[in-house]
Amino acid sequence: MVDTIDRIDNKTRPVILDTSAILSGKYDLTSNGIFVPSSVLDEIRKGKIGRLVSLSTDTIKVIEPDPKYLEKVRKAAVSTGDIDRMSNTDIDAVALALQLSGILVTDDYSMQNTAVALGVEVSPASMKKIGKIIKWTYKCTGCGRIYTKKISSCPICGHELRNYPAGIRKRT
Numbered sequence: 001m002v003d004t005i006d007r008i009d010n011k012t013r014p015v016i017l018d019t020s021a022i023l024s025g026k027y028d029l030t031s032n033g034i035f036v037p038s039s040v041l042d043e044i045r046k047g048k049i050g051r052l053v054s055l056s057t058d059t060i061k062v063i064e065p066d067p068k069y070l071e072k073v074r075k076a077a078v079s080t081g082d083i084d085r086m087s088n089t090d091i092d093a094v095a096l097a098l099q100l101s102g103i104l105v106t107d108d109y110s111m112q113n114t115a116v117a118l119g120v121e122v123s124p125a126s127m128k129k130i131g132k133i134i135k136w137t138y139k140c141t142g143c144g145r146i147y148t149k150k151i152s153s154c155p156i157c158g159h160e161l162r163n164y165p166a167g168i169r170k171r172t
């Protein structure tokens with residue numbers, strides 16, 4: 001469900017970035033089809049984040065979300081229980097993604113959760129979070145025991161071991 005940034009085809013889909021996505025530096029801000037609400041740019045300009053970021057604001061399109069969509073996002077955030085963890089800026093970004101039928105890029109869990117509840121596609125801003133780095137372990141094909149080192153066969157039951165990624169979480 002969650003797509004990776006490098007697979008986003010922003011030639012056809014608007015991409016909405018939140019503050020974390022801009023600051024991640026992982027996104028090419030000069031590419032077309034990037035949208036932000038003005039509150040996101042304000043956050044960065046006011047230096048709330050404590051980092052200096054130079055923005056090519058001639059390629060980023062600044063759009064204010066329609067109140068209709070803000071209301072939808074607030075309602076969804078109330079029903080998911082995320083509302084208390086979301087700033088007005090967060091709500092703006094989700095609403096803009098909803099309005100533009102775009103892809104919301106954020107690392108904020110509450111924003112992701114609310115967006116998904118509204119059927120908005122989300123993508124994490126940081127590569128770390130999307131499991132690009134897989135730590136492998138080895139699982140016995142016979143008894144299912146997990147080993148952290150590669151050995152030729154299971155010392156318990158003698159079956160082969162297969163690569164098995166550690167820390168797999170089931171997506172619901």
Ligand SMILES: [Zn+2]
Binds near residue numbers: 143158
């Ligand atoms: Zn075994």
